[in-house]
Amino acid sequence: MTATFLILAAITIAGTVAAMAMRNLIHCVLALTLGFAGLAALYLQLGAQFVGLTQILVYVGAVAILAVFVIMMTQHPTQTTESIFSSFWFSGSLIAALVFAVLGWAIHSSRLPYGIAPPHAEAAVQPIGDALMHKYVLPLEIMGLLLTAALIGAVVLAIHEKRRSA
Amino acid sequence: MIPTPVQQADQIFVTLQHRLVSYLPAAFQSVADVILSVIAIVLVFALLFAVTTVLERKGLGRIQNRYGPNRVGPAGFFQPLADGVKSLTKEDLVPRTADQMVHFMAPVLLVLAAFLAYAVLPVGRNMVLANLNAGILFFFAVGTLVELAVFMAGWSSRNKYSLLGAMRAIAQMISYEVPLVLASIVVIMAAGSLSTVSIVDMQTGYSGIWPHWFLFTPWGIAGFILFMIAATAESNRSPFDLPEGESEIIAGYYIEYSGFKFALFFLGEYLGMFATSGLAITLFLGGWAAPFSFLTWIPSYLWFFAKLLLLIVIFIWIRGTLPRLRMDQLMSFAWQFMLPMTLINVFVAGVWHFMPAGVIRWGVCALVLVVPAFLLSRGLKQGKKFAARTYRFAE
Amino acid sequence: MFGEGILKGLAETARNFLGSYVSKNRLTTVQYPEERLPQIEAYRNFPFLVYDGDDWQQGLRCVSCFICEKECPPKCIIIEKSTDKKPDAVGKPQFYPKVFNIDVSVCMSCQICVEVCPFDAIKMDTDYELSTTNRFSALLWDKHRLAKSNEHYHKIHPTEAAAVDAALATERAKVAAKAKAAAEAKPAAAPATNPNGASTTAADKPVPTASEK
Numbered sequence: 001m002t003a004t005f006l007i008l009a010a011i012t013i014a015g016t017v018a019a020m021a022m023r024n025l026i027h028c029v030l031a032l033t034l035g036f037a038g039l040a041a042l043y044l045q046l047g048a049q050f051v052g053l054t055q056i057l058v059y060v061g062a063v064a065i066l067a068v069f070v071i072m073m074t075q076h077p078t079q080t081t082e083s084i085f086s087s088f089w090f091s092g093s094l095i096a097a098l099v100f101a102v103l104g105w106a107i108h109s110s111r112l113p114y115g116i117a118p119p120h121a122e123a124a125v126q127p128i129g130d131a132l133m134h135k136y137v138l139p140l141e142i143m144g145l146l147l148t149a150a151l152i153g154a155v156v157l158a159i160h161e162k163r164r165s166a
Numbered sequence: 167m168i169p170t171p172v173q174q175a176d177q178i179f180v181t182l183q184h185r186l187v188s189y190l191p192a193a194f195q196s197v198a199d200v201i202l203s204v205i206a207i208v209l210v211f212a213l214l215f216a217v218t219t220v221l222e223r224k225g226l227g228r229i230q231n232r233y234g235p236n237r238v239g240p241a242g243f244f245q246p247l248a249d250g251v252k253s254l255t256k257e258d259l260v261p262r263t264a265d266q267m268v269h270f271m272a273p274v275l276l277v278l279a280a281f282l283a284y285a286v287l288p289v290g291r292n293m294v295l296a297n298l299n300a301g302i303l304f305f306f307a308v309g310t311l312v313e314l315a316v317f318m319a320g321w322s323s324r325n326k327y328s329l330l331g332a333m334r335a336i337a338q339m340i341s342y343e344v345p346l347v348l349a350s351i352v353v354i355m356a357a358g359s360l361s362t363v364s365i366v367d368m369q370t371g372y373s374g375i376w377p378h379w380f381l382f383t384p385w386g387i388a389g390f391i392l393f394m395i396a397a398t399a400e401s402n403r404s405p406f407d408l409p410e411g412e413s414e415i416i417a418g419y420y421i422e423y424s425g426f427k428f429a430l431f432f433l434g435e436y437l438g439m440f441a442t443s444g445l446a447i448t449l450f451l452g453g454w455a456a457p458f459s460f461l462t463w464i465p466s467y468l469w470f471f472a473k474l475l476l477l478i479v480i481f482i483w484i485r486g487t488l489p490r491l492r493m494d495q496l497m498s499f500a501w502q503f504m505l506p507m508t509l510i511n512v513f514v515a516g517v518w519h520f521m522p523a524g525v526i527r528w529g530v531c532a533l534v535l536v537v538p539a540f541l542l543s544r545g546l547k548q549g550k551k552f553a554a555r556t557y558r559f560a561e
Numbered sequence: 562m563f564g565e566g567i568l569k570g571l572a573e574t575a576r577n578f579l580g581s582y583v584s585k586n587r588l589t590t591v592q593y594p595e596e597r598l599p600q601i602e603a604y605r606n607f608p609f610l611v612y613d614g615d616d617w618q619q620g621l622r623c624v625s626c627f628i629c630e631k632e633c634p635p636k637c638i639i640i641e642k643s644t645d646k647k648p649d650a651v652g653k654p655q656f657y658p659k660v661f662n663i664d665v666s667v668c669m670s671c672q673i674c675v676e677v678c679p680f681d682a683i684k685m686d687t688d689y690e691l692s693t694t695n696r697f698s699a700l701l702w703d704k705h706r707l708a709k710s711n712e713h714y715h716k717i718h719p720t721e722a723a724a725v726d727a728a729l730a731t732e733r734a735k736v737a738a739k740a741k742a743a744a745e746a747k748p749a750a751a752p753a754t755n756p757n758g759a760s761t762t763a764a765d766k767p768v769p770t771a772s773e774k
Binding site (some may be wrong): 030050056064071 | 265299300303309310314317321336340360525
């Protein structure tokens with residue numbers, strides 16, 4: 001529990017709470033991005049450079065921008081006037097608490113050591129790359145295929161076909 | 167071993183930093199080390215920004231048969247000082263309907279992101295702030311923060327031109343980030359490392375007097391050209407300066423900024439250009455390595471900044487030459503030329519790795535690159551039908 | 562193909578860049594405060610009041626007829642008529658402006674005041690270095706600031722000024738001839754004739770009608 005960890009954790013929690021509590025949707029996304037960035041910094045602090053930087057690259061760079069674009073294309077820019085608490089906030093928080101309890105129980109009862117730093121905290125890029133390219137090459141390829149299909153699907157959805165629409 | 171005078175001159179800043187830090191108590195030494203490096207980076211690159219603005223204005227002036235700034239100081243070289251004073255004393259206007267907080271944060275985030283990228287650039291032998299083993303990944307990761315800053319600026323200004331400019335900028339940055347990363351992947355493949363320091367170390371050798379830069383391979387030349395084109399687009403420089411096209415959307419996403427915030431945007435843009443140029447130098451031009459073996463006595467940091475200035479001059483030259491692209495040209499260039507070419511380049515780098523060294527390897531790799539480039543550029547020329555394309559969800 | 566058009570363009574800009582250091586003729590701009598381009602004769606920006614002779618107050622051609630004030634589209638001219646009279650450019654006693662102000666921050670340089678002036682008293686100036694530190698009082702030009710000599714007018718618009726001078730000379734000759742005739746007629750007529758009344762009857766310009774309008 002170093003000071004760095006406490007600061008980063010506070011930033012992450014503040015960001016995610018603000019993402020739930022703010023009225024303006026764009027503000028929510030920006031706050032969520034702060035949460036992502038805090039999480040990335042936590043990964044970096046643990047020595048997981050690759051994961052941390054990928055978190056920034058994917059979540060801050062891509063997901064946040066995507067969310068922002070989606071909001072701007074669908075939502076009216078006016079601020080919502082309704083309460084930030086939805087009508088089923090109680091059941092929602094109950095579910096969240098249950099999930100948290102299950103996670104906590106799973107971690108607590110795990111046979112893996114926790115609470116102490118593993119001997120090799122440095123998760124270098126090279127072993128990750130080796131693992132992806134040797135042991136997990138099939139899942140990687142399948143995922144790539146899936147994403148390519150999704151990409152083509154998006155293009156097909158977006159472009160008007162002249163002969164179909166006419 | 168006593169260092170020679172040449173080595174001393176090379177390491178003068180490193181030893182100076184160690185000397186300064188050693189006066190402090192041991193507990194603060196590592197922190198002071200980082201702070202000193204950060205101060206050095208901020209000062210040096212802010213100064214370079216000042217010099218570049220003058221060079222750019224004078225160079226563009228001469229290209230257009232004008233004098234350029236020549237009033238403040240000798241030959242106008244104190245012009246940035248005057249500009250700085252002006253932007254500091256100007257009124258800081260914020261639109262009444264603007265989102266005050268986000269409007270304020272955008273330039274700060276932009277400059278922060280731009281400066282963060284310098285953490286992994288080796289500007290000289292042993293002169294790098296953070297030798298991360300995922301250095302290049304770090305560079306591209308903080309590069310994406312710029313997009314967010316641009317969006318924040320465009321959205322918070324509550325101005326249609328800002329928003330249009332931000333949209334254009336983000337679309338352009340996302341499109342050109344793909345070829346930018348793919349163009350640098352060839353070097354990562356060849357070096358087998360994501361660390362900028364080890365990539366430069368691999369290029370410091372010499373055969374005879376010629377250096378082992380990655381530029382001097384078929385995939386290196388192609389990669390460098392593709393990287394520089396993508397870098398020009400990433401840093402919103404002419405001819406890819408649509409996001410701030412003065413004739414169309416006035417100044418794009420920073421139209422509602424004035425005074426020092428505007429200067430920060432300006433600074434951020436130039437810092438981005440320097441950073442991508444610095445990465446190009448690191449990846450393809452041997453970083454701080456001297457271009458000939460008999461020139462190694464010149465300190466390494468001077469070589470880095472000489473190369474950086476050369477790239478800046480090329481940027482200015484291109485800005486003075488080429489007109490702005492249209493949006494559809496920009497996008498079709500990114501997706502129909504840059505992306506296939508970078509993918510082919512990755513393939514060529516693989517072929518290069520597995521073929522025996524020699525003239526045949528050179529010829530085969532060059533051919534595999536030149537023929538698609540020829541065909542793709544022909545395709546770009548012929549595909550100009552200008553049919554009205556409509557998008558279902560964008561109307 | 563392969564960007565030889567781009568290379569051609571780069572060569573062209575490089576030629577311009579280097580050429581601008583070699584030959585001064587290439588440079589299209591001049592170093593303004595030290596060098597100036599020769600002024601075009603038809604250039605104009607803000608009006609000024611012409612005076613003849615050396616004394617700007619005595620020589621003002623303006624007779625405060627209010628035509629320019631009424632015609633001015635943005636209404637930037639303010640005139641107050643004097644109560645006494647002084648001889649005008651052609652020698653006839655006329656009113657003169659006690660106050661003649663032009664608000665140049667409002668003036669749109671349309672030259673209508675010049676076109677309507679029957680006395681050739683207001684003309685367009687060519688001075689363009691007009692920046693001030695006060696945007697209200699310093700841009701409201703009074704009579705003194707506006708008064709410029711006929712020589713100045715000759716300097717900035719020579720042909721136009723020559724034509725105006727020729728017209729004024731014939732006018733003066735006419736008035737002088739009439740005065741001579743009146744002087745010759747005077748001994749014959751009653752010697753106590755009011756000289757003022759004689760000159761008003763001799764006036765052939767539409768001054769009274771204009772000021773009554």
